[in-house]
Amino acid sequence: MTEVIARAQEPFVPRQGVPLISLRNIKKSFGSVQALRGASIDVHPGEVVALVGDNGAGKSTFVKVMSGVHAHDTGDFEIEGKPVRIGGPADASAHGIQTVYQDLALCHNLDAVQNLFLGRELTGPSWFGRRIRRAECEVRAREVLGRMRMGSISLTRPVGAMSGGQRQNIAIARSILWKPKLLILDEPTAALSHSAAEQVARLIRTLADEGLGIVVVSHDIHHFVVKCTDRIEVMRLGANAASFRSCEVTGEQVVNAMVGGNEALNLAA
Ligand SMILES: Nc1ncnc2c1ncn2[C@@H]1O[C@H](COP(=O)(O)OP(=O)(O)OP(=O)(O)O)[C@@H](O)[C@H]1O
């Protein structure tokens, strides 16, 4: 990515008010493995927060706590200022949290509309055999894809025939359909070409500009994280090692913090 995808506010203005989601001092062990040793994150509406760290730092575990896949052992979890105990992914979804995992979980033989509504199809009444209301699904698909500036995408072509970037965007569109407040993306630009990654970065910014809070796990520090996000939380050994404002940091500084070059940096305060 050669250019900086326009950030929500420049110069950076620290977000005020109640965060959409706030996790404080989260701890989580798997048997004797302490995956999270006190991890924290705040995300405000309209903000793109990158979660970075070396392999095994605890990013996926942290994200899975946010999305209800794992229950945390101790720590505070608040949504819009209210303490919550998330019982599972459906509960997280009911609280407005949607996650797009790295494998995207798309069916390559199905088209965009079928993938968008997979398992949640709009159907007719039971006396009519609950037939899928394809026309209505298409209208809603067009609506959401149009909002995401993907109006030109084919609704009838199998998703397997689309580019990696288009597939990533379809997976994001699928989560947007349910009007989340917080979107969590796990490695959205991994294995994408330069231009496809740029397309995904633009979409992320468009959604943030609409008021969504976004958490992005990414190893793409130099091209994506420092250029396309607002804030960076660096994790090391299951806890926060550093925080940066993306517009004030270089990729080298972030990588240093990831591998342990700087102790307890907090440049985002
Ligand atoms: N279900 C599990 N059971 C046991 N240990 C686990 C489980 N999930 C994660 N861990 C351990 O917790 C630690 C953190 O793993 P996690 O997957 O959160 O790291 P990560 O930062 O996402 O790494 P990567 O960049 O490689 O994806 C690792 O030591 C990992 O082996």
Ligand SMILES: [Mg+2]
């Ligand atoms: Mg991971």
